[in-house]
Amino acid sequence: MNITGIQSDWKVEKIEFTKLTGERARSAGANGRIGIHGKSCAVDIARITIDGQTGYGSSIHMTPEWAEVIIGQRLLDLFDDRGRLSEAYRLQLEYPILDWLGHRQGKPVYDLVSGAHMEKGVPLVVPCYDTSLYFDDLHVPDEKAAVALMQEEAMQGYAKGQRHFKIKVGRGGRHMPLWEGTKRDIAVVRGISEVAGPTGKIMIDANNAYNLNLTKEVLAALADVNLYWLEEAFHEDEALYEDLKEWLRQRGQNVLIADGEGLASPHLIEWATRGRVDVLQYDIIWPGFTHWMELGEKLDAHGLRSAPHCYGNAYGIYVSGHLSAAVRNFEFVEYDEITIEGMDVSGYRIDNGEIHIPETPGFGIMFDDELVTNLIKRSGWSLKSR
Known part of the structure; x- marks a missing residue:
């Protein structure tokens, strides 16, 4: 821009x-x-x-x-x-x-900020994932019934056009006994991967509730699942991420490491450029769109990937798609279905795991x-x- x-x-x-x-x-x-x-x-x-x-x-x-x-x-x-x-x-x-x-x-904002990788005059369509799969099963004592509940939630998203899913894990970090919660994490991820099918990408997010060894246990148990990335396994630590990366390499398990949401380490970008982290996830509202354009340039130059966090902010969901026009290695829009009174987002459409960005001026969000x-x-x- x-x-x-x-x-x-x-x-x-x-x-x-x-x-x-x-x-x-x-x-x-x-x-x-x-x-x-x-x-x-x-x-x-x-x-x-x-x-x-x-x-x-x-x-x-x-x-x-x-x-x-x-x-x-x-x-x-x-x-x-x-x-x-x-x-x-x-x-x-x-x-x-x-x-x-x-x-x-x-013009739409994406047209104002588009980089050389964007083809002019072509509608903007961006991969997205359903980020709504939280611990909605804690009241269910039976693991099989809990998995069925979480599968039903994933199927709700699938029916609305979602194909990729991010699943909250780390039940044993606080809300359940350690091994019982970890076992359920694994079962839920397996169950939702069945909903996503062989082409659907699965992300898991522990919100720092794991440690290194627990992370390895979970990843080993999910080796045959189409796991795309692991997010916030534990608090950012270069030594632990270096260990995890080497462990994954030796196993031939291709899972990306994602981090950067919340109070991220100020050294995270430096560690990413050294190969410890693959996907950066700073928030789309803070530090914001312009910061992300600048950060995205730096990440692109190092072959790193961008996936802005925007859970819980209905505005951020939609504007983040426009950022993909400025950042070559933009991964996904994080999608949390929210209806805000007076904010019309009907110009946006989810279909087959992608969000279609309207060509209307500005961000394409109409306000009453x-x-x-x-x-x-x-x-x-x-x-x-x-």
Whole structure:
């Protein structure tokens, strides 16, 4: 993305902020770290007005005091000399500004940021996976019945077009006795792999509930499953990942190592460039889209893979697909089915394990202006130039 076409007289006229609420298609259970996630979800949304036109987007760390300083500034001055939004404004405004730019230029955001690997004029279709398979079986004492329950949840996703699945594991880390929980992890992964079939990719995510030896036990037991990556097996540790990588190599077991969600080690990228980690998973909302474009360039240069984390944020699900146009080795959109009141994502479509990104301007997410305006008046805030 560059600043070509941004006119010097375009100024920020208004910034408004509110929270939109909604819920998941199905209540989400526990994971290896914490308890039930539930069904309710919320998205913090900013609406920005520049030159009489609005743009919408996710916004974090936004306050009226911060926005007061931005009101009246030229849009051009918010960008750096590389043509990217300056870091000081990203968390609060990058998504509404990118959406605004797309609308002003009549282009989807992916068209604004696309790299040399993208074929122009071709609809954007990106692999995705169902990330909704949490510990929804802890109340079921019988392992066979628990597997059947989790298979039914995977089949719900399959019926909606999903073909690839990420499965939470690590039941023995907190919620069940160690070996009983680990045995169930293995049984559930096997059961869901049957739903996915031979072409479906399976990812497992332990949320750091395993240690190295337990990880090896699980991977050995799943050697005949189409396991694509192992995510957050344990807290990032170069020595342990080096050991695990060598163990996998000696066995000829091709499972990728993925990490980077949450409070990731500041050394993780360095370790990845040394071959300890294959897939990086920083969040799509924080540190955000522009950061990911910059990180993706670096990862691409080292042959590493990008798979932004965006669980629990209904906005992040959809914008992450646009990032694939800027990052060559983009792996998957992490998909968690959520309906947010006032946020229309019907332009997006899941089919055969892929998400089809709309060609409409901006991020292709339509907001109910009237509802958002009422929420701003009732529980949000609005600031405009005097």
